Amino acid sequence: MTRHYNFCAGPAALPAAVLERARSELLDFHGRGLSVMEMSHRSDDFIAIAERTEADLRQLLSIPSNYKVLFLQGGASMQFAMLPMNLLGKGGSANFIQTGIWGKKALGEAKRLGYSCHLAGSSEANGHVAVPEQHTLALSRDAAYLHYTSNETIGGLEFNYTPQAQCADGSVVPLVCDMSSNILSGPINVADFGVIYAGAQKNIGPAGLTLVIVRDDLLGNALPGTPSLFDYQLLAEAGSMVNTPPTYAWYLAGLVFQWLKDDMGGLDAMDVLNQRKADKLYAAIDASGFYSNPIAPPNRSRMNVPFVLADAALDKVFLNEADEAGLLNLQGHRSVGGMRASLYNAVTEEAVDALIAFMADFEQRRG
Amino acid sequence: MTRHYNFCAGPAALPAAVLERARSELLDFHGRGLSVMEMSHRSDDFIAIAERTEADLRQLLSIPSNYKVLFLQGGASMQFAMLPMNLLGKGGSANFIQTGIWGKKALGEAKRLGYSCHLAGSSEANGHVAVPEQHTLALSRDAAYLHYTSNETIGGLEFNYTPQAQCADGSVVPLVCDMSSNILSGPINVADFGVIYAGAQKNIGPAGLTLVIVRDDLLGNALPGTPSLFDYQLLAEAGSMVNTPPTYAWYLAGLVFQWLKDDMGGLDAMDVLNQRKADKLYAAIDASGFYSNPIAPPNRSRMNVPFVLADAALDKVFLNEADEAGLLNLQGHRSVGGMRASLYNAVTEEAVDALIAFMADFEQRRG
Numbered sequence: 001m002t003r004h005y006n007f008c009a010g011p012a013a014l015p016a017a018v019l020e021r022a023r024s025e026l027l028d029f030h031g032r033g034l035s036v037m038e039m040s041h042r043s044d045d046f047i048a049i050a051e052r053t054e055a056d057l058r059q060l061l062s063i064p065s066n067y068k069v070l071f072l073q074g075g076a077s078m079q080f081a082m083l084p085m086n087l088l089g090k091g092g093s094a095n096f097i098q099t100g101i102w103g104k105k106a107l108g109e110a111k112r113l114g115y116s117c118h119l120a121g122s123s124e125a126n127g128h129v130a131v132p133e134q135h136t137l138a139l140s141r142d143a144a145y146l147h148y149t150s151n152e153t154i155g156g157l158e159f160n161y162t163p164q165a166q167c168a169d170g171s172v173v174p175l176v177c178d179m180s181s182n183i184l185s186g187p188i189n190v191a192d193f194g195v196i197y198a199g200a201q202k203n204i205g206p207a208g209l210t211l212v213i214v215r216d217d218l219l220g221n222a223l224p225g226t227p228s229l230f231d232y233q234l235l236a237e238a239g240s241m242v243n244t245p246p247t248y249a250w251y252l253a254g255l256v257f258q259w260l261k262d263d264m265g266g267l268d269a270m271d272v273l274n275q276r277k278a279d280k281l282y283a284a285i286d287a288s289g290f291y292s293n294p295i296a297p298p299n300r301s302r303m304n305v306p307f308v309l310a311d312a313a314l315d316k317v318f319l320n321e322a323d324e325a326g327l328l329n330l331q332g333h334r335s336v337g338g339m340r341a342s343l344y345n346a347v348t349e350e351a352v353d354a355l356i357a358f359m360a361d362f363e364q365r366r367g
Numbered sequence: 368m369t370r371h372y373n374f375c376a377g378p379a380a381l382p383a384a385v386l387e388r389a390r391s392e393l394l395d396f397h398g399r400g401l402s403v404m405e406m407s408h409r410s411d412d413f414i415a416i417a418e419r420t421e422a423d424l425r426q427l428l429s430i431p432s433n434y435k436v437l438f439l440q441g442g443a444s445m446q447f448a449m450l451p452m453n454l455l456g457k458g459g460s461a462n463f464i465q466t467g468i469w470g471k472k473a474l475g476e477a478k479r480l481g482y483s484c485h486l487a488g489s490s491e492a493n494g495h496v497a498v499p500e501q502h503t504l505a506l507s508r509d510a511a512y513l514h515y516t517s518n519e520t521i522g523g524l525e526f527n528y529t530p531q532a533q534c535a536d537g538s539v540v541p542l543v544c545d546m547s548s549n550i551l552s553g554p555i556n557v558a559d560f561g562v563i564y565a566g567a568q569k570n571i572g573p574a575g576l577t578l579v580i581v582r583d584d585l586l587g588n589a590l591p592g593t594p595s596l597f598d599y600q601l602l603a604e605a606g607s608m609v610n611t612p613p614t615y616a617w618y619l620a621g622l623v624f625q626w627l628k629d630d631m632g633g634l635d636a637m638d639v640l641n642q643r644k645a646d647k648l649y650a651a652i653d654a655s656g657f658y659s660n661p662i663a664p665p666n667r668s669r670m671n672v673p674f675v676l677a678d679a680a681l682d683k684v685f686l687n688e689a690d691e692a693g694l695l696n697l698q699g700h701r702s703v704g705g706m707r708a709s710l711y712n713a714v715t716e717e718a719v720d721a722l723i724a725f726m727a728d729f730e731q732r733r734g
Contacts, residue, residue: 001394001395002395002398002400003394003395003400003401004399004400004401006400006401006405008401008405008406008407008410009407010407010611011404011405011406011407011408011611011614012405013401013405014402014404014405016394019393019394019402019404020394022393023390023393023394026386026389026390026393027368027370027383027386027387027390028368028369028370031369032371032695033369033370033371033373033693033695034370034371034373034375034380034695035381035386037378037381037386037573037574037619038373038375038378038379038380038381039375039378040375040376040377040378040696041378041574042701043375043696073440073441073442073445073575073613074440074441074596075440075596075610075611076610077595077596077609077610078440078441078594078596078610080594080595081594081595081596081597109594109595112592112594112595113592113594114591114592199610199611201611206404206613206614206615207404207408207611207612207613207614207615208440208575208576208612208613208614208615208616209575224481225479225480225481227445227447227448227476227479227480228444228447228448228476228479229441229442229444229445229448230448242444243442243443243444243445243566244377244378244442244566244568244574245574245575246440246573246574246575246613246616247378247573247574247575248573248574248575248615248616249575249613249615249616252404326400328399328400328401329407329410334409
């Protein structure tokens with residue numbers, strides 16, 4: 001068995017220690033004679049797993065007690081629909097900051113469902129290389145909330161500040177954030193947000209699980225005709241078990257949270273490590289005449305580092321040679337091309353060093 | 368490591384051979400240096416897994432080419448909402464046969480969403496111990512489809528015939544079936560159905576995956592305002608990858624399908640085996656003066672066998688002793704109490720024999 005360096009944007013690398021533990025427990029969890037996959041979600045054993053997972057996440061992110069934590073299905077894209085159905089029950093319009101493809105999709109889905117949508121800020125004019133500054137944001141008069149994407153996975157653009165969702169009259173509306181690709185990369189102040197959500201398949205666990213952290217006062221306003229499994233209030237009341245949840249993915253998320261706490265020293269330590277990993281790679285790109293990244297330095301993503309070669313004709317050679325060197329999944333998103341190295345929590349500093357060394361060698365030979 | 372006999376109703380037992388194979392590949396799939404969980408869903412490796420899984424299922428169930436196979440999230444309960452949103456786009460009412468709790472929930476969700484619903488048949492009057500006969504079914508004049516639950520997991524009531532969805536004027540509307548707890552237990556004639564759906568966590572794989580088999584002519588009619596991830600047409604066009612699917616659950620379902628084909632001899636063989644397992648257990652119950660099952664023999668479920676003890680005060684003792692004997696998860700659903708032994712595909716005949724022996728011994732000692 002060999003483990004290679006995996007820079008996939010998602011579903012992404014998981015910590016080897018987590019996979020090893022999952023493997024050791026796969027056929028027999030704690031001597032119970034069955035797999036976690038084979039347990040009722042209402043069994044004592046699974047309830048203990050679920051509760052510990054939530055408690056560990058609450059500790060990692062210092063989640064205040066007036067927030068509910070939901071473990072759902074459907075991915076962040078399902079939230080694009082669930083958010084307006086839950087947050088516009090009292091009327092008003094959904095406001096968006098758009099800094100790339102995912103923010104655009106979130107707005108598009110709310111529009112598709114017929115909701116009133118307003119673009120409160122955008123980086124489209126600069127080609128999504130710098131996030132809009134706070135003073136340029138303009139919420140609609142009837143804003144019910146402000147949605148943004150803290151890290152655009154495809155573009156590699158990350159907010160370096162938390163937007164204030166302030167309307168012209170000074171009132172503040174809930175801030176809603178898609179944190180799919182940078183949640184748990186460092187500490188955040190949950191109290192700044194009304195809703196935080198994230199697909200699991202980057203920094204949480206396997207695909208098929210979606211995390212939603214929602215402030216209590218935003219529950220109970222779902223529009224009539226909202227499917228039961230879309231209603232935050234019903235989901236919160238049922239402890240995310242209105243129906244059978246994705247139990248194995250939930251368990252694996254729990255192992256990741258334990259790894260973050262016990263092996264990695266929590267999110268302050270991850271913050272330092274992730275900064276160091278990203279700084280190294282951007283420094284190598286900037287020092288080179290061959291590789292380049294277009295993003296304004298303060299908004300460069302720590303999680304997703306897109307870059308292009310000076311000669312795009314070499315892209316395939318680069319990817320093939322990287323693959324042979326055990327550096328996997330460096331191709332950029334199919335919509336933009338080029339390269340992308342995702343440096344999520346489970347991607348080690350050793351992996352980043354190996355990538356940098358490979359890039360230098362490739363440049364020397366082919367650049 | 369010990370593997371006990373697991374009679375859980377769901378998430379349910381998986382074949383040991385499948386779990387062993389998953390374990391052997393967990394950290395390194397086929398020498399690729401990463402787990403299936405860590406692969407992009409758009410990678411060649413995962414696409415090959417996804418395509419083989421669908422091809423194997425099509426072979427197992429002899430699915431005609433004019434049906435799409437979708438691998439979704441949300442469970443069968445999500446389908447309770449998706450079905451009317453997709454099938455009532457041309458108007459008409461949703462018709463239901465109700466033979467227990469799940470059928471009732473399916474109707475309740477369609478009602479909650481504001482659709483016109485009609486009860487075309489019910490076993491409520493007989494306490495859900497026998498399914499309504501074909502000649503008693505009465506579809507509404509404007510029926511758009513007829514929904515039923517082929518096996519009620521909680522009540523242990525299974526249809527022994529495929530209903531005809533015939534209206535009073537002789538026209539036939541699509542038949543829609545929730546097969547969550549008996550799909551793949553034997554052959555079916557897919558062409559009899561408009562839509563077949565099933566949560567994975569009984570006979571398919573782990574929780575968090577939902578199978579939908581839908582006839583081509585039923586695509587493309589979703590109501591305006593339907594979320595993208597609810598629209599069968601969009602999902603079918605995208606090969607179930609409108610967004611990131613639950614890749615690991617999909618892979619495990621594939622391993623289960625391979626096991627059914629290669630190790631178990633396909634669904635004809637499963638049919639024989641499942642009949643034999645169920646016959647044995649019902650015979651033991653009927654021969655006893657201590658255990659009883661209330662369901663009319665022709666409608667007794669082969670997958671879920673509920674039974675009660677003559678003395679309910681012994682329930683806890685029975686469950687504790689069974690647990691100590693390595694016979695797990697025999698408690699009935701929390702809404703009905705008593706006992707329930709689920710005999711899904713992965714529950715071996717050896718497990719059923721062990722249960723029958725334990726029950727005889729318990730009756731002798733305590734009955």
